[in-house]
Amino acid sequence: MSEHPAVARFVAYLREQNLPVTAQRLAVAEALLTSERHLSAEEVAAEVARGGARVGTATVYRTIDTLLASGLLVERDFGEGFRRFEPARDIPHHEHLVCDQCGRVEEFRDERLERMTTIVAESRGFARQRHRLVIHGICRDCQRGGPRRT
Amino acid sequence: MSEHPAVARFVAYLREQNLPVTAQRLAVAEALLTSERHLSAEEVAAEVARGGARVGTATVYRTIDTLLASGLLVERDFGEGFRRFEPARDIPHHEHLVCDQCGRVEEFRDERLERMTTIVAESRGFARQRHRLVIHGICRDCQRGGPRRT
DNA sequence: CTCATTGCAAAGGATTTGCACTAAT
DNA sequence: ATTAGTGCAAATCCTTTGCAATGAG
Numbered sequence: 001m002s003e004h005p006a007v008a009r010f011v012a013y014l015r016e017q018n019l020p021v022t023a024q025r026l027a028v029a030e031a032l033l034t035s036e037r038h039l040s041a042e043e044v045a046a047e048v049a050r051g052g053a054r055v056g057t058a059t060v061y062r063t064i065d066t067l068l069a070s071g072l073l074v075e076r077d078f079g080e081g082f083r084r085f086e087p088a089r090d091i092p093h094h095e096h097l098v099c100d101q102c103g104r105v106e107e108f109r110d111e112r113l114e115r116m117t118t119i120v121a122e123s124r125g126f127a128r129q130r131h132r133l134v135i136h137g138i139c140r141d142c143q144r145g146g147p148r149r150t
Numbered sequence: 151m152s153e154h155p156a157v158a159r160f161v162a163y164l165r166e167q168n169l170p171v172t173a174q175r176l177a178v179a180e181a182l183l184t185s186e187r188h189l190s191a192e193e194v195a196a197e198v199a200r201g202g203a204r205v206g207t208a209t210v211y212r213t214i215d216t217l218l219a220s221g222l223l224v225e226r227d228f229g230e231g232f233r234r235f236e237p238a239r240d241i242p243h244h245e246h247l248v249c250d251q252c253g254r255v256e257e258f259r260d261e262r263l264e265r266m267t268t269i270v271a272e273s274r275g276f277a278r279q280r281h282r283l284v285i286h287g288i289c290r291d292c293q294r295g296g297p298r299r300t
Numbered sequence: 301c302t303c304a305t306t307g308c309a310a311a312g313g314a315t316t317t318g319c320a321c322t323a324a325t
Numbered sequence: 326a327t328t329a330g331t332g333c334a335a336a337t338c339c340t341t342t343g344c345a346a347t348g349a350g
Contacts, residue, residue: 020324020329041314056332061315077229080341082314103176106274113266117285124256125290126247133283137268140275170304170349191339206307211340231315232339 006033006072006087013070024055026064029072038076038084038105078105078134093130099139107137154181156222158235161221177203179222180212186227188226188234188255228255243280249289256289 010029016022031047032039041045048055055063064085067073077103078098093114096112097098113133121128160179162268181197182189189197191210198205205213214235217223226234228248245263247256263283271278 017325022330023323024331043198054332057314058316058333059331062330077227079227084299095270097271097274099276100279107275108268108270108274110266113263115281116260116263116266117261120214120245120258120260121247121285121287124258125286126249126292127287128285128287129250129286131285132282133279135268135271135276135281137271137276137278137280142277143277167320168350172305172349174306207339208308208341211305212305 005032010067010070010072013072014066019066023053024059025063025066027051027053028060029067032064032067032073032085033087035087038078038086040080040084042082044085045145065095077140095133095135096135097135099142100136101138101142103138153229154180155179160217160222164216169216172186173203174205174209175213175216176199176291178210179217182223182235183202183212183284185237188236190230190232192232194235213294222262228259245283245285247285249292251288251292254289288295 007026008030008100011021011026014025017126027048028044029045034046041064044064045055045057045060046058048060052095065071068075072088073085074088075082076086076096078084078096093111094107094109097108098104117131157176157179160183161171161176162173163253177198178194181194181201185197187193191214192206195205195207195210196212198210214223217235218225222238223235224235224238225247228234228246243264244257244259248254263281267281268278
């Protein structure tokens with residue numbers, strides 16, 4: 001039904017766990033795992049609806065939980081008051097650059113930062129586990145009086 | 151009534167803005183501005199209650215808004231689903247180190263990080279405005295099988 | 301006195317849950 | 326057949342708002 005590899009991996013996960021592979025789970029997984037953007041739960045429902053299907057809000061959230069448990073999806077919080085989700089790519093860890101005007105999100109990776117956080121944590125007696133960095137600013141387009149927040 | 155300098159500054163701010171100096175505002179400001187911890191709105195109400203006074207939830211939030219506007223308080227989001235607040239100290243900017251086991255929060259400052267974020271942002275065409283870094287780990291006490299999340 | 305603040309309760313937005321119904325295996 | 330998933334609506338959690346009563350200046 002779906003050719004996307006990430007969705008296929010989700011199906012494999014469901015079978016491993018002996019969980020039913022339902023049309024709703026596939027639709028939600030497809031929307032989330034093939035998206036280029038960081039979607040919110042509401043946007044997932046809208047995306048599924050665009051595809052002609054219909055999924056209840058509760059199911060969207062329940063499927064998101066399953067996807068998170070499978071490790072194929074990761075949760076992001078940009079301080080908007082709700083969560084966004086992004087497919088877990090091969091990138092081990094990356095940071096986010098957010099345009100406060102149009103909302104665009106870019107990702108980047110920085111080894112030095114990784115090392116730096118470990119050093120800081122250890123110097124204070126913490127066993128570092130993970131970190132999260134978000135840089136806020138105005139993107140090139142918006143600096144030129146371009147796009148406005150939709 | 152209150153000897154704490156930060157609270158005195160809040161009173162000065164209220165007078166400047168021609169805003170009434172009420173007992174509730176003082177109680178909330180006292181709880182927040184003299185705290186060593188990052189309090190949530192609920193904890194503020196509890197703290198005020200411990201002092202014998204009573205403040206409605208709405209008033210807590212409204213006073214927090216005023217304190218934020220005054221610049222004497224800053225907002226923090228540790229991804230718990232609600233906000234925490236911290237008095238604005240002289241420190242221009244600092245990062246957080248959070249123990250995922252007991253919830254303890256330590257602060258630190260790092261110039262290199264500051265510079266690094268500006269460079270990364272600019273290299274991608276962003277005009278950097280601010281950033282936020284939170285490192286998660288396990289603190290020394292908890293590593294020794296110490297404190298557990300309350 | 302006059303106008304802003306307060307408290308309470310109702311409203312809101314995101315997310316979760318209870319339950320009868322439907323579908324996957 | 327069994328067992329788990331789904332939708333809907335009600336319920337939660339944090340936060341905001343409407344409004345009559347209250348208090349600061």
